[in-house]
Amino acid sequence: MSTQTLLPESFQALEPYAVGWALGGSAVRAARRGNSTPGEREAFYAAAVGELPRALDYLDAKGFAAFDDADERLMNLMLSLGHVALAVEQQKGAETRHARDRAHMRITHTPAGA
Amino acid sequence: MNSPTTFTPVGQDELDWLGTDPVPATPYYDPEWFDLEREAVFRRSWQQIGHVCELPENGSFIRRELEVLGASLLITRGKDGEVRAFHNVCTHRGTLLVDEAQGKRNTFSCPYHMWTFGLDGGLISAPDFESFHVTKAECALPPVACEVAGGLIFVHLGKPESSLREWLGPYANKLDMMPVARATTFSEYVYDIAANWKLTYDNFQENYHLRFIHPSAAGPVTSPDNPFAYPTAYDFHGPHRSQRIWTKPDMPEPTPVQGMAFQRGAACAMADGILGGETAKDYLGLFPNFFLFGSPMQHFSHTVYPIAAGQSRGVIRLYWIGEDETPSERFAREYFMATARDVHTEDRAVIERGHKGLASGALEHLHFQTQESLCRHLFNMVSEKVEAYRAECEGVGA
Numbered sequence: 112m113s114t115q116t117l118l119p120e121s122f123q124a125l126e127p128y129a130v131g132w133a134l135g136g137s138a139v140r141a142a143r144r145g146n147s148t149p150g151e152r153e154a155f156y157a158a159a160v161g162e163l164p165r166a167l168d169y170l171d172a173k174g175f176a177a178f179d180d181a182d183e184r185l186m187n188l189m190l191s192l193g194h195v196a197l198a199v200e201q202q203k204g205a206e207t208r209h210a211r212d213r214a215h216m217r218i219t220h221t222p223a224g225a
Numbered sequence: 226m227n228s229p230t231t232f233t234p235v236g237q238d239e240l241d242w243l244g245t246d247p248v249p250a251t252p253y254y255d256p257e258w259f260d261l262e263r264e265a266v267f268r269r270s271w272q273q274i275g276h277v278c279e280l281p282e283n284g285s286f287i288r289r290e291l292e293v294l295g296a297s298l299l300i301t302r303g304k305d306g307e308v309r310a311f312h313n314v315c316t317h318r319g320t321l322l323v324d325e326a327q328g329k330r331n332t333f334s335c336p337y338h339m340w341t342f343g344l345d346g347g348l349i350s351a352p353d354f355e356s357f358h359v360t361k362a363e364c365a366l367p368p369v370a371c372e373v374a375g376g377l378i379f380v381h382l383g384k385p386e387s388s389l390r391e392w393l394g395p396y397a398n399k400l401d402m403m404p405v406a407r408a409t410t411f412s413e414y415v416y417d418i419a420a421n422w423k424l425t426y427d428n429f430q431e432n433y434h435l436r437f438i439h440p441s442a443a444g445p446v447t448s449p450d451n452p453f454a455y456p457t458a459y460d461f462h463g464p465h466r467s468q469r470i471w472t473k474p475d476m477p478e479p480t481p482v483q484g485m486a487f488q489r490g491a492a493c494a495m496a497d498g499i500l501g502g503e504t505a506k507d508y509l510g511l512f513p514n515f516f517l518f519g520s521p522m523q524h525f526s527h528t529v530y531p532i533a534a535g536q537s538r539g540v541i542r543l544y545w546i547g548e549d550e551t552p553s554e555r556f557a558r559e560y561f562m563a564t565a566r567d568v569h570t571e572d573r574a575v576i577e578r579g580h581k582g583l584a585s586g587a588l589e590h591l592h593f594q595t596q597e598s599l600c601r602h603l604f605n606m607v608s609e610k611v612e613a614y615r616a617e618c619e620g621v622g623a
């Protein structure tokens with residue numbers, strides 16, 4: 112059994128969410144929010160919200176040029192948190208219906224890579 | 226900057242000149258009226274079609290479809306750095322020249338018989354050209370009037386009566402002052418909608434619906450003295466219009482992730498020198514179908530492209546200065562894009578519902594209140610141009 116981890120060492124607590132949420136591409140992250148269950152969103156949000164400031168500080172200190180794969184995954188994980196937070200903090204109970212309407216808004220370009 | 230503690234809406238007396246009558250419903254769904262608009266409005270207006278940051282290098286090109294006039298356009302940056310627009314139509318026998326949506330090239334070759342054109346539209350080579358009965362100079366790509374203001378590319382598919390800057394009047398300077406003029410990249414999302422372009426556009430120039438359609442977003446921006454978040458001022462210039470957005474003096478605490486995005490985003494906007502600009506509360510509506518909001522952190526444009534009487538396409542862009550320089554900046558930008566997309570999602574759904582009702586023909590009229598005066602102004606402008614065009618056509622026919 113490999114003990115290889117996906118995220119930088121100091122973010123082990125987020126390891127269970129890396130496979131499901133550390134996704135490349137803004138449209139993919141938005142779609143992941145749209146296809147998630149309330150339970151998945153709440154669990155990810157609860158685990159990650161407190162880590163957001165520390166994760167951004169860590170990644171800022173490192174800088175894009177020095178990113179390794181684990182850093183890239185942590186970045187993508189935090190970007191997904193942004194999407195999920197809109198469901199958990201803003202839409203709340205309206206999220207399910209909202210997700211259906213939102214699918215019409217196709218993300219076509221972002222500086223992060225659509 | 227004064228934050229009003231007691232809000233006073235713009236009074237009807239200031240807006241009386243726009244009229245108060247009910248507005249006829251047919252122009253919002255009738256295909257015959259739409260056909261008149263193609264010529265009267267869209268053939269005779271400068272239309273926003275892109276941004277210079279999409280043409281970063283000499284040789285960069287973009288292709289844009291303008292369905293309302295059945296046009297496919299090729300926009301290039303030449304070897305001399307000039308931005309030019311052409312019909313994307315091979316002058317041999319009309320084949321659409323370029324397929325890719327964007328790229329970088331020095332020449333464009335038509336797949337049919339390999340006529341090859343340069344970035345300046347000139348015909349460079351054509352196989353067995355000696356057998357034709359025409360000169361190369363006569364075979365350049367058909368040019369389209371193209372001008373830039375505030376970094377935004379506009380085209381005119383008729384005979385422009387004035388330069389773009391004359392057409393925009395005082396709003397040209399506003400564009401120059403906004404971050405869009407310095408933008409180098411953007412976030413974009415696109416929607417198709419089964420609704421008339423005016424009905425779609427109108428939704429984004431009245432705040433009356435905010436609290437009902439955007440319950441989660443409207444809460445923080447409304448207050449007991451301004452429950453509809455009406456703007457503090459309206460302004461008009463020719464066919465264009467604008468409003469000055471009201472901001473609540475005591476905004477509630479943001480939610481945790483939202484607060485983090487604001488904090489990190491504000492630091493980036495500060496570094497770019499775009500915080501606190503004079504145009505930060507200006508929301509411009511440039512005739513016929515373009516919006517730009519001056520807010521430095523949510524600096525979005527919105528173009529509603531008509532496709533048919535009951536079909537449109539919306540393109541929303543948040544313009545940014547510089548690539549994502551830090552992970553925090555990347556985070557804030559993606560969050561702001563997703564926030565705006567959430568709000569526009571809610572609009573799209575209700576607009577389609579509106580179009581269905583109107584297109585049933587059940588109503589003879591619709592009604593605009595004082596704080597929907599920008600919608601009334603759009604109708605007045607369109608109607609004026611359609612009536613003038615109709616009179617011209619009848620004059621010719623007589």
Ligand code: FES
Pocket residue numbers: 315316317318319320335336337338339340
């Ligand atoms: S139609 Fe383009 S080369 Fe013949």
Ligand SMILES: [Fe+2]
Pocket residue numbers: 428429434435438439568572
């Ligand atoms: Fe809205």
